[in-house]
Amino acid sequence: MKNIAILLTEQYKLLSVAAILDVFETANKFHTEKGMDAPYSLSVLNLGDTKDVVFGAYEAKSIRAEESYDLILIPAFTTDDIKNAVSKNAAFIPWLIKQYQQSAEIATVCTGAFLLGATGLLDGKVATTHVDASKAFAQAFPFVKLMADKTVTQDGKLYTSGGATSSFHLLLHLLQNHCGKEMAIKAAKIFAIDMDRHNQSYFSSFQPIRHHNDEIVASAQEKIETKYQDVATIEEMIRDIPSSRRNIVRRFKQVIGITPIEYLQQTRIEAAKKLLEQTTQQMTEVIYNSGYNDPKAFRKVFRKTVGMTPTEYRDKFKAR
Structure with a gap:
């Protein structure tokens, strides 16, 4: 029986x-139900400062109890301020x-x-996280081999998963490792759960940094966002x-994290995604209205960025 802790x-x-x-x-x-021993013993753990009870069935134990575990699971954070959340949970790190x-x-x-990144245990190892938090993760932990498009990663004894429902793919992966594929x-x-979903990039949305004090960069952002359809360079x-x-270019990369040309591409692809989701425009119209003149170039950039073809994206996300 594996002794499991959920933090x-x-x-x-x-x-x-x-x-x-x-x-x-x-x-x-x-x-x-088959007359076999249960494979897991489940516990929930906190820092010992409160008496948490989860779903009326699990009373939290303290990490100070010095018990050893076979598997520890770290849930997602609810806050948008991840840096602050990690700071509030720093006492978990040495444990x-x-x-x-x-x-x-x-x-x-x-x-x-x-x-987990803050422990240093992921340095030099592969990992993933919510696709929209990937940029912040890469900046915070530059020595981790981030695979932002992946639903689940495993590197030795360390596992990570992407956003929301990707947690189920992680849990299936753990079940298969511990109990077998059946x-x-x-x-x-x-x-x-669709077991064969290995990619999460098509769930991402372009969310550029806007809260900064660089007026030149802000001006460049505005120009790109308002003229992406009409200007070639x-x-x-x-x-x-x-x-x-x-x-x-130097200041833009420093503040935003990507170059102006990458920002232009992301803006155009995000516009194309909205057109594919919300309109019945023909593909040639979508290509033109998102700022592209070359259908081949558009499809190449779209697939690289989104992880599927424009047609596949429309089939998956088109409002009916």
């Missing part, structure tokens, strides 16, 4: 905890490191990867900005 971090997302408990409880039920050194596996759901397939059917967009192209 009740400060600002944890209740949905994450519910999914973890539900899937592992279901695995236990499958086994006991996580110690458990890992004692052979525990550690798995994270969505933005829970930030707490168990994972049964759980997939119970929870209606970055030079045309920024020619009225009182600064050299080299200075604008």
Whole structure:
């Protein structure tokens, strides 16, 4: 029997905890109904400062109890201020490191990867997180091999998953590792999970940084966002900005994290996604109205950015 701990971090997302408990409880039920021993012993843990009770069935234990675990799961955070959330949960970090050194596996759901990243255990290893939090994760943990498009990653004893429903793919992966593929397939059917989804990039949305104090960069952003359909080159967009192209590009990359040409591409692809979702425009109209003249170039950039073709994207997300 594997001894599993689910951390009740400060600002944890209740949905994450519910999914973890539900899937592992279901695995236990499958086994006991067949007269076999339950494969998992489930506990919820906090820092010991409060008496948390989850769903009326699990009373939290303290990490100070010095118990060892085979698998520790870190749920997602509810807050948009991940840096602050990690700071509030800093007391978990030495405990996580110690458990890992004692052979525990550690798995994270969505933005829970930030707490694992703060331990340093992910340095040099692959990981993923919510696709829209990937940029912040990469900046915070530059030594982690971030695979932002992946639904689930495993590197040795460390597991991470993408946003929201990707947590179920992580849990299926763990079930398959611990109990075999038959168990994972049964759980997939119970929870209606498509086991073959390995990519999450098509769930992303372009969310550029806007809260900064660089007026030149803000001006360049505005030019790109208002003229992306009509202007062929970055030079045309920024020619009225009182600064050299080299200075604008340098400052833009420093503040926003990508170059102006990458920003233009992201803006155009986001416009194309909205047209595919919300209109009945022909593909040639979508291509033209999102600022592209070359259908081949558009399809290449779209697939690279989104992870599927424009037609596949429309089929998946078109409002009926």
